[in-house]
Amino acid sequence: MRVPPTRRPALLIGVGAMMAGALLAGCGGNPAGSADKPSNQPVTLTVNLFGDFGYQELYEKYKVTHPNVTVKENVSDYGAHHKNLQAHLVAGSGTADIEAIEVGQIAGFRPQAAKFVDYLTKGVNKDTWSEATWKNATSPDGKALFGLGTDQGGLALCYRADLLKAAGMPSDRDGVSGLFTDWNSYIEVGKQFLAKTPDKSVKWFDAGSNLYNAIVGQSPKNAYDENGKVIVDSNPAVKQAWDTTVTAIKAGESAGLGAFSPQWNTGFQKGQFATITCPSWMMAYIKSNAPETSGKWDIARIPGTGGGNWGGSYLTVPTQGKHQAEAVELAKWLTAPEQQTWLFKEKGNFPSARSLWDQPDVAGFKNPFFSDAPAGKIFSESVKSLKPQVLGPHAGDIGNAIGNALQSVEQGKAAPDEAWSKALADVKNIG
Amino acid sequence: MAVVTERRRAPARHASEPGRRNRRHHWDVKGSPYLYIAPFFLIFGVFGLFPLLYTGWVSLTGWRADLPGSEDTFVGLDNYRTLWADPFFWNAVKNTIGIGLISTVPQLFLALGIAHLLNYRLRGRTFFRMGVLLPNVTSVAAVTIIFVQLFGRDYGMINWFLGLFGVDHIDWQAGTLSSWIAISVIVTWRWTGYNALMYLAGMQAIPFELYESAAIDGASRWKQFWTITVPMLRPTILFTVIVSTIGALQLFGEPLLFNVSQTPTTGGSQHQFQTLALYTYDQFWQKFKYGYGAAISWAMFGIILVFVVTNLILARRMRGVDAS
Numbered sequence: 119m120r121v122p123p124t125r126r127p128a129l130l131i132g133v134g135a136m137m138a139g140a141l142l143a144g145c146g147g148n149p150a151g152s153a154d155k156p157s158n159q160p161v162t163l164t165v166n167l168f169g170d171f172g173y174q175e176l177y178e179k180y181k182v183t184h185p186n187v188t189v190k191e192n193v194s195d196y197g198a199h200h201k202n203l204q205a206h207l208v209a210g211s212g213t214a215d216i217e218a219i220e221v222g223q224i225a226g227f228r229p230q231a232a233k234f235v236d237y238l239t240k241g242v243n244k245d246t247w248s249e250a251t252w253k254n255a256t257s258p259d260g261k262a263l264f265g266l267g268t269d270q271g272g273l274a275l276c277y278r279a280d281l282l283k284a285a286g287m288p289s290d291r292d293g294v295s296g297l298f299t300d301w302n303s304y305i306e307v308g309k310q311f312l313a314k315t316p317d318k319s320v321k322w323f324d325a326g327s328n329l330y331n332a333i334v335g336q337s338p339k340n341a342y343d344e345n346g347k348v349i350v351d352s353n354p355a356v357k358q359a360w361d362t363t364v365t366a367i368k369a370g371e372s373a374g375l376g377a378f379s380p381q382w383n384t385g386f387q388k389g390q391f392a393t394i395t396c397p398s399w400m401m402a403y404i405k406s407n408a409p410e411t412s413g414k415w416d417i418a419r420i421p422g423t424g425g426g427n428w429g430g431s432y433l434t435v436p437t438q439g440k441h442q443a444e445a446v447e448l449a450k451w452l453t454a455p456e457q458q459t460w461l462f463k464e465k466g467n468f469p470s471a472r473s474l475w476d477q478p479d480v481a482g483f484k485n486p487f488f489s490d491a492p493a494g495k496i497f498s499e500s501v502k503s504l505k506p507q508v509l510g511p512h513a514g515d516i517g518n519a520i521g522n523a524l525q526s527v528e529q530g531k532a533a534p535d536e537a538w539s540k541a542l543a544d545v546k547n548i549g
Numbered sequence: 550m551a552v553v554t555e556r557r558r559a560p561a562r563h564a565s566e567p568g569r570r571n572r573r574h575h576w577d578v579k580g581s582p583y584l585y586i587a588p589f590f591l592i593f594g595v596f597g598l599f600p601l602l603y604t605g606w607v608s609l610t611g612w613r614a615d616l617p618g619s620e621d622t623f624v625g626l627d628n629y630r631t632l633w634a635d636p637f638f639w640n641a642v643k644n645t646i647g648i649g650l651i652s653t654v655p656q657l658f659l660a661l662g663i664a665h666l667l668n669y670r671l672r673g674r675t676f677f678r679m680g681v682l683l684p685n686v687t688s689v690a691a692v693t694i695i696f697v698q699l700f701g702r703d704y705g706m707i708n709w710f711l712g713l714f715g716v717d718h719i720d721w722q723a724g725t726l727s728s729w730i731a732i733s734v735i736v737t738w739r740w741t742g743y744n745a746l747m748y749l750a751g752m753q754a755i756p757f758e759l760y761e762s763a764a765i766d767g768a769s770r771w772k773q774f775w776t777i778t779v780p781m782l783r784p785t786i787l788f789t790v791i792v793s794t795i796g797a798l799q800l801f802g803e804p805l806l807f808n809v810s811q812t813p814t815t816g817g818s819q820h821q822f823q824t825l826a827l828y829t830y831d832q833f834w835q836k837f838k839y840g841y842g843a844a845i846s847w848a849m850f851g852i853i854l855v856f857v858v859t860n861l862i863l864a865r866r867m868r869g870v871d872a873s
Contacts, residue, residue: 547637
């Protein structure tokens, strides 16, 4: 689950907040933990999320079997959420009973695994998830599991069938999937599209950073190696993904809409681009953002090796919480197969529980918004061919730094080489 | 000021009427002023001075969130040495001063002009005087979000308007100068009215007789403005310059919200409008380098001090020239 920052008034407090944060960080102390068994006493659990996880209706369902539990959900934007969690862990108080962590951030919390409940002691079987998923949420020594996988990215290519058709190109999903074998052919087809499309304001894809994420997501290694070393400047796969993206930008294929910005949102509504690299949660995003484009979209196989992950989240229970037993029970329930299936069909978040990938309910699901594309089949195939990548604590920040550099190329403000060296300087400054 | 004069005057009155004064009253006159100002200093101590000093301590440590146990590792001035060689820091200094100049200088001239106009006998004078303050009482978030819409690349009103004159669409966030100008427009919009009211208050304290006699001597309105209004306003101008300088050096909300992307604290794709406050915030709360972020805060504090002291010295020298 990756949801764009739309409003962030919280950041305005600024330096004052920063200083206050430092002040808070000074004091601390852990409140006592709670009993192991969930009680039947009335209890209010707080759940801190970033963006909409689609849980609201599930809380109502939970209340039927657990009438004593009231859930209070707080949603903030992606950046503020993880920042606050980090600050509250350092301060020793202020976290919610359940806190979500995104996959791009989870590695940054691993050194503090001891500040979360170990689910392995609470009857959770880590093999519910693929190794690629559970391994990210283990303590550095691998003995504790502090996060339950919610959803998973998986990658496909969402495209506007009507725009391809208008350009006189194949627009059915098999035809489109057949157009690209690798990323170079994707760029070649993009050139043809630009030449043939009657509306010259329509570009081939939305943003260089999104294309880059998909390409590099398919490589065996991304920004980190097994020893936790940042290898952005030495990993050929990173430079290759960069070069491929730059080639596409130079061919004029990018609409240059900064990912998750308001302009990008408008881009969906106005049809400013024909294709977008599409993790499963992007389906929900497109649907809620441009509802009037229903039936115009379709889903094809992602170019390249087919696999690749982008996004996905974990639910954690900080040990500073007062109702840990109840919180663990709720977190387990929210990530249980039935709820994951429901979320996929209703909201579009693909389940991370691997037993579900072959279930007819999931694998046979067709998405009506996307011209009844077999979303279940496409995304199960994608997650099955997924090769786990090593994540590092600053994976998210590094990806963003490279995304920004690509944007400066799109904006025509930097030559590719100059932008690349700036990206490397940025990455160095993060570590 | 009032407090000081009061204290000075009090003993004199004592001397003239010794019999009716008791000890309690004496204590009241001496002690009360301190009591009145105590709440400010108490709150300042807790929320201002302590964080300031604590940040100073943190800036001498190698504390960062991704290194457990690094909380109290004393590293001396290492952070400041890194800072000295950090191109991102100097870039932020450059951006802050650049945006500061573009946003402050035209703004103060504009405010002076508006104040001059508001000082005339106008129909609905109070309405206009209150009106200019309106942008200032609107929240920075609301103002910036609306300006971001206006400055939109593809569907923004400003680009549409410029398009009428054949100007190509400008990607305001992308360029260095374009982003500086856009942010300065937001700052100017918010603060011009405030400064205009300051000037207006100063203007109303100027004795009317000065203008009268100048008019009798045949001085034009324009001449009166430059030879009477501006010199008499000097203390007010000095005040607004110092306050605006501090404000400009601390610029944070506008560039943060102007950057509509996943990385609001980077100040654009190439850090082209990352101000000092943004960079501190970025290092402290985005990258969680607490020690380093704190060092940038303190460097910022130092830079502001330098600017303010320079301002004061220049002002004093100007006054000296006047006297001679």
